[in-house]
Structure formats: C-alpha cells, structure tokens
Amino acid sequence: xxxxxxLGLAGTVAGLGLAIGGLAFGAFLSQRRKxxxxxxxxxxxxxxxxxxxxxxxTVTIRKPRAELYxxxxxxxxxxxxxxxxxxxxKEGDHRIWVIxxxxxxxxxxxTEVCEDVEGKRIAWRSVEGSDIETRxxxxxxDAPGDRGTRVSLVMSYNPPAGxxxxxxxxxxxxxxxxxxxxxxxRFKGLMETGEIATSAHRKENTRAARQREKET
Amino acid sequence: MRALTWHGTxxxxxxxxxxxxxxxxxxxxxxxTSTAIxxxxxxxxxxxxPSVLPGDVLGHExxxxxxxxxxxxxxxxxxxxxxxxxxxxxxxxxxxxxxxSACENSNPAEKQDMSAKLYGHSMAALFGYxxxxxxxxxxxxxxxxxxxxxxxxxxxxxxxxxxxxLFLSDILPTGWMAAExxxxxxxxxxxxxxxxxxxxFAIQSAIVMGASKVIAIDHYPNRLALAKQxxxxxxxxxxxxxxxxxxxxSGGIGVDAVIDAVGMETHGFAVDNLVDVVKQKVGMGADRxxxxxxxxxxxxxxxxxxxxxxxxxxxxxxxxxxxxEKGLQIRSGQTHVQRYTNDLLEKIEDGTLDTTFLISHxxxxxxxxxxxxxxxxxxxxxxxxVLKPGMDMPAAN
Ligand SMILES: NC(=O)c1ccc[n+]([C@@H]2O[C@H](COP(=O)([O-])OP(=O)(O)OC[C@H]3O[C@@H](n4cnc5c(N)ncnc54)[C@H](O)[C@@H]3O)[C@@H](O)[C@H]2O)c1
Ligand SMILES: [Zn+2]
Ligand SMILES: [Zn+2]
Numbered sequence: 001x002x003x004x005x006x007l008g009l010a011g012t013v014a015g016l017g018l019a020i021g022g023l024a025f026g027a028f029l030s031q032r033r034k035x036x037x038x039x040x041x042x043x044x045x046x047x048x049x050x051x052x053x054x055x056x057x058t059v060t061i062r063k064p065r066a067e068l069y070x071x072x073x074x075x076x077x078x079x080x081x082x083x084x085x086x087x088x089x090k091e092g093d094h095r096i097w098v099i100x101x102x103x104x105x106x107x108x109x110x111t112e113v114c115e116d117v118e119g120k121r122i123a124w125r126s127v128e129g130s131d132i133e134t135r136x137x138x139x140x141x142d143a144p145g146d147r148g149t150r151v152s153l154v155m156s157y158n159p160p161a162g163x164x165x166x167x168x169x170x171x172x173x174x175x176x177x178x179x180x181x182x183x184x185x186r187f188k189g190l191m192e193t194g195e196i197a198t199s200a201h202r203k204e205n206t207r208a209a210r211q212r213e214k215e216t
Numbered sequence: 217m218r219a220l221t222w223h224g225t226x227x228x229x230x231x232x233x234x235x236x237x238x239x240x241x242x243x244x245x246x247x248x249t250s251t252a253i254x255x256x257x258x259x260x261x262x263x264x265x266p267s268v269l270p271g272d273v274l275g276h277e278x279x280x281x282x283x284x285x286x287x288x289x290x291x292x293x294x295x296x297x298x299x300x301x302x303x304x305x306x307x308x309x310x311x312x313x314x315x316x317s318a319c320e321n322s323n324p325a326e327k328q329d330m331s332a333k334l335y336g337h338s339m340a341a342l343f344g345y346x347x348x349x350x351x352x353x354x355x356x357x358x359x360x361x362x363x364x365x366x367x368x369x370x371x372x373x374x375x376x377x378x379x380x381x382l383f384l385s386d387i388l389p390t391g392w393m394a395a396e397x398x399x400x401x402x403x404x405x406x407x408x409x410x411x412x413x414x415x416x417f418a419i420q421s422a423i424v425m426g427a428s429k430v431i432a433i434d435h436y437p438n439r440l441a442l443a444k445q446x447x448x449x450x451x452x453x454x455x456x457x458x459x460x461x462x463x464x465x466s467g468g469i470g471v472d473a474v475i476d477a478v479g480m481e482t483h484g485f486a487v488d489n490l491v492d493v494v495k496q497k498v499g500m501g502a503d504r505x506x507x508x509x510x511x512x513x514x515x516x517x518x519x520x521x522x523x524x525x526x527x528x529x530x531x532x533x534x535x536x537x538x539x540x541e542k543g544l545q546i547r548s549g550q551t552h553v554q555r556y557t558n559d560l561l562e563k564i565e566d567g568t569l570d571t572t573f574l575i576s577h578x579x580x581x582x583x584x585x586x587x588x589x590x591x592x593x594x595x596x597x598x599x600x601x602v603l604k605p606g607m608d609m610p611a612a613n
Contacts, residue, residue: 185325192307201236
C-alpha cells in the first residue's frame with residue numbers, strides 16, 4: 001500500500017487498467033434501457049445516464065472462445081498484457097491486484113469474481129478493504145464464420161474524489177479508458193501472435209523495461 | 217551501426233545509432249545489403265507526414281542477410297531475404313484474408329490512437345515510417361530488427377542479384393497491385409499519372425495484364441522516356457491539355473481505368489493545387505491532389521480509379537459529383553506486399569518483369585543524405601536510388 005494519500009489516489013486510478021468498477025454500477029445497468037431502444041451497446045450512448053465513468057470495448061480475436069475464456073479466467077495471466085498490473089495473486093476466494101502507481105509505488109485492489117459462466121462471461125468487483133470501488137466484466141461470443149471470438153470488456157468505476165482523481169491520472173497519461181483499450185488490444189495481439197508488439201529496437205527500450213526502470 | 221536518421225524537414229543524416237537486437241521470439245535481425253529511397257520517403261523528407269521524430273531511422277525498402285533469429289523465427293542465419301515494408305502478424309483477421317497492410321496487431325497498442333482518430337481505424341505498422349504507423353526503425357541502416365520474421369520476409373535465390381529482387385519490398389508489388397486494382401480488361405485503355413518508380417511498375421504491370429493501351433502522364437522527359445520504353449504512350453502535362461488529350465486518345469469514350477501514382481505532393485500550377493501547396497506548407501493538412509482530381513474527371517463513366525499514391529489527410533474541392541454521377545469504382549491502399557511476393561519473384565525469374573531499368577543511382581549508405589536531396593530536386597535524372605551499406609564512398613572530387 002502507499003504512504004502518500006495523493007499519490008495513492010492517482011495511482012489507483014492510474015493503475016486501474018482493467019480493474020475498474022463502480023458503486024452505482026447496478027443502478028446504471030438497470031437504467032441502461034431507459035434512454036433509448038436502439039440495439040447499440042449502452043456505453044456508446046451520446047450522453048451517459050450515470051456519473052460513473054463507464055467504458056466498453058469489443059475486439060474480435062481469431063481464437064476459439066474456450067481458449068480465450070480459459071486464459072482470462074486464470075487471472076495470473078492478465079499482467080502479461082495489462083501494462084500497469086504488476087501481479088494478481090490469489091488469496092482465499094479473492095484476488096489481490098497489485099497495480100503500479102507513479103513514483104515506484106503500488107496500490108492493491110481486492111476483487112471477487114461475482115459471475116462466471118463457463119466459456120462466456122466473467123465479472124468481478126472490488127470488495128471491502130480496497131482503495132477503490134471497481135467493477136468489470138468480459139464477455140466472449142462466437143464471431144461469424146471462422147472469425148473467432150468477439151470479446152467485450154465493460155468496466156465502470158467511481159472516480160475517486162470526483163474529477164480530481166481523473167485529472168491526476170490524466171497528468172500521468174494513464175487514463176483508465178485509454179489504458180484499458182490498449183490492454184485489450186494487447187490481449188488480442190498476445191492471443192493471435194503469441195507476443196506483444198513493440199517497435200523498440202533494444203530490450204531496454206521496450207515500454208515494459210522502461211517502466212520497470214522508472215520504478216527502481 | 218550506421219543509419220539514415222530524420223532530424224527535420226529536408227534534414228536527414230547518417231548517424232551512428234544503437235544496433236538493434238532480438239526482442240520477441242518471432243524476430244530476426246537482418247544485415248542490410250541493399251536499400252532504396254522511395255517516393256514515400258520524400259513525404260517524410262518534406263515534412264508532410266506527422267509523427268516522425270528526430271532520430272528515427274527511415275527506410276522501408278530493404279533486403280539483406282539473416283544474422284540472428286529469435287526462437288520462433290522460421291528463417292536461418294545466412295539466408296538472403298527481401299523484407300516487405302508492411303509489417304504483418306499473419307494471425308489477425310486482415311492478415312488471414314490477405315489484406316496485410318491492414319494488420320491489426322503489428323502497430324503497438326499505444327501507437328494506434330492517432331491513426332484511429334484520423335481514419336476511423338488504426339493502421340498497420342510500416343518500417344521507418346512515422347510513429348503513427350508504429351515507430352519501427354527502418355532499413356536505411358546496416359541492421360534491422362524484423363518482427364514476425366516467419367511471415368513477411370521472402371527468401372531469394374543467390375543467382376538473382378540484389379538489384380533484381382530488392383523492389384519486391386515495395387514498389388514492384390505496389391505497381392502490380394495498382395494495376396490489379398484497375399481491373400484491366402484486354403481492350404482497355406489505362407492512364408497512369410506519375411512516372412516515378414511506382415508509376416513505371418504500374419505501367420509495366422498493366423501491359424503484362426493485357427491492357428491494349430497505356431498512357432503515361434508526367435513532365436520529366438527522362439521519366440516519360442522510360443515509360444515509352446516500356447510500351448506506353450506518353451503525355452507531358454506541362455505542354456498538353458491532359459483531359460482533352462485523354463478523351464481523344466481513347467476514341468472519345470474516355471479511358472477505362474486511371475491510376476494515380478503521384479500522391480499527396482502533386483506538381484502543377486492548377487489554382488487549387490497552389491492553394492493546397494500553401495495549406496500544406498502552413499500545416500493546414502490539405503493534401504495536394506490535383507492529379508487524382510484530374511484522373512477522376514478523365515476516366516469514363518463506370519470506369520475504375522486506382523490510387524497507389526499516398527495521401528495522409530484531407531483535400532478540398534474533391535470532384536465528388538463526378539465520382540457519383542459517373543458511377544466510378546475506387547480502390548486504394550498501402551500495398552498488401554506479402555500477397556504478391558511469391559508470384560512476382562517468379563515473374564522476375566522468368567523475365568516477365570524487368571526490375572532494374574529504373575535504377576539511376578547506386579550510392580553508399582554513407583551518402584544517403586545526398587541521395588535524398590537529389591531524388592527530390594533532380595527527379596528527372598534521379599529515378600531511383602539504391603543505397604549499399606557495404607559500398608565505399610567515392611573519392612572526393
Ligand atoms: N500504396 C503504396 O503502398 C505505396 C508504396 C510506395 C509508394 N507509394 C506512393 O506512390 C507515389 C509515387 O511514388 P514514387 O516512388 O513513384 O514517387 P516519385 O516522387 O518518384 O514519383 C512521382 C512522379 O509523379 C509526377 N507528378 C507530379 N505531379 C504530377 C501530375 N500533376 N501529373 C502527373 N504526374 C505528376 C512527378 O513528376 C514524379 O515523376 C508516392 O505518393 C508514394 O508515396 C505508395
Ligand atoms: Zn516505398
Ligand atoms: Zn495481422
């Protein structure tokens with residue numbers, strides 16, 4: 001855990017990556033059909049019906065549904081493509097996400113899996129004792145023909161201290177939305193190519209290496 | 217190693233930079249034996265492509281010997297390979313349907329946002345071509361890190377010289393795809409704007425594909441002469457009214473297909489082109505597209521428009537009405553190089569395609585900055601520059 005409250009806050013948002021959720025998420029979901037009755041995903045609405053920051057993204061991955069589900073369900077795999085998540089370890093029924101924060105610090109979030117439909121859907125949320133309330137889900141659906149699997153990630157979070165947390169996060173250029181989108185792209189790349197694309201020409205210049213360096 | 221690096225508009229230098237190393241298991245390191253300067257490099261040189269950073273190594277047309285391989289590379293040390301300028305993973309949807317230049321994975325996730333914003337979708341990565349397309353170091357260097365080396369590079373037989381196969385990396389497949397996109401039928405008349413390397417290869421390809429007549433348009437006598445030598449009829453746009461000439465030369469019907477091998481830095485004094493030159497200079501991002509506009513007006517109703525020329529932004533006064541009312545078909549794109557390399561290698565081997573006629577200069581890599589300058593300012597005589605890392609500098613005179 002972090003000593004500096006301010007940094008902790010920033011780090012929490014900063015490091016959220018895919019680990020975000022929100023207090024009013026349930027309310028939000030129940031509202032989601034209120035505004036319109038078109039078929040577009042609710043997170044593409046022009047004006048959100050909630051104060052919560054919600055993001056959603058879909059990618060198509062040319063791999064079987066079962067394989068992708070299994071990879072994700074093994075939470076220890078996620079740090080391989082979630083840039084700011086250092087480790088995810090099991091602790092009883094819970095998982096502890098260790099998330100990188102600025103200035104070499106880390107923040108921990110305790111989550112539980114609240115929904116698990118084999119091969120189709122995994123949802124998680126933060127529990128008491130976490131610095132931040134977060135919620136997320138990932139859904140796997142067959143894409144047409146041999147296009148593989150459509151993977152949709154939806155996350156919601158209550159920005160800590162209102163907009164302040166997000167402002168600080170922006171300062172560190174780790175806006176959760178952006179981070180999550182990139183993480184999801186990296187997941188796709190890792191599954192389809194076996195590696196994370198980098199244009200670095202030396203090992204010490206990869207983003208991962210540079211980040212490690214910044215922290216020490 | 218030594219490499220040609222970008223420092224600003226019209227400022228490129230050969231510097232000593234870090235050697236690249238293997239990072240991912242599918243990588244290979246290539247020791248470059250030949251590399252070329254492309255018309256696309258001129259867009260970087262002229263500063264009209266955003267997100268090039270000082271120190272970036274340019275160059276996307278290169279070949280060489282494999283000197284190192286990652287554990288999942290299928291290449292072997294010592295093999296001679298030509299490397300496609302498009303970086304493609306082989307495993308995504310677009311790679312699977314052979315639209316390699318739309319690869320979804322080669323451009324690192326954190327670099328995809330800019331093109332996604334500009335174009336609605338992020339672009340694939342290209343070697344040595346700005347950070348919008350990945351920020352990968354390019355081939356005008358002694359060594360290059362080649363990702364996905366099990367998918368892109370094509371191994372070439374030793375009996376074919378570098379000069380013969382180097383252009384498999386870009387301009388030969390680009391000219392070929394340009395002609396393919398023009399969907400040439402046997403009795404067709406095809407007009408090609410621009411007799412640079414891309415235009416010349418498009419002309420040669422169109423003839424191989426059976427066009428009954430190819431008309432080449434440029435203003436450089438030497439480049440027009442090369443087009444003529446390939447069998448094209450030529451028009452000098454400084455001397456002739458192109459649209460009228462094309463109508464006449466196609467029997468009043470209009471040409472069946474047009475190919476824009478000029479791109480965003482078109483020359484000419486048409487009013488809208490001059491306005492676009494100014495806008496481009498002050499960074500308003502208008503692409504100069506007067507050749508393309510002319511092509512759209514010249515093509516017959518129901519005809520095909522093929523655009524290999526590179527554009528990066530927006531353009532004004534686009535003849536949208538002509539496009540719709542004439543019912544034109546448009547096809548374009550960065551070349552899906554990997555789709556064509558095997559076939560074209562065969563066509564080089566059996567003599568169907570000549571790839572060396574357009575090389576005007578061979579320079580040591582050390583002299584690359586001069587190569588850029590002359591390729592830009594003396595286009596008539598500098599048709600295509602090939603750089604050789606191993607070559608000695610000529611004695612000073
Ligand atoms: N699609 C691809 O994958 C791909 C690959 C390589 C190159 N390119 C692009 O193709 C274009 C041509 O490349 P190149 O290497 O041949 O470049 P180049 O600069 O050598 O040739 C361009 C030619 O166009 C002529 N030209 C200029 N304005 C004209 C006009 N109004 N009408 C007729 N001709 C005109 C010039 O005189 C010149 O000869 C560039 O835009 C380049 O970026 C695209
Ligand atoms: Zn090129
Ligand atoms: Zn791909």
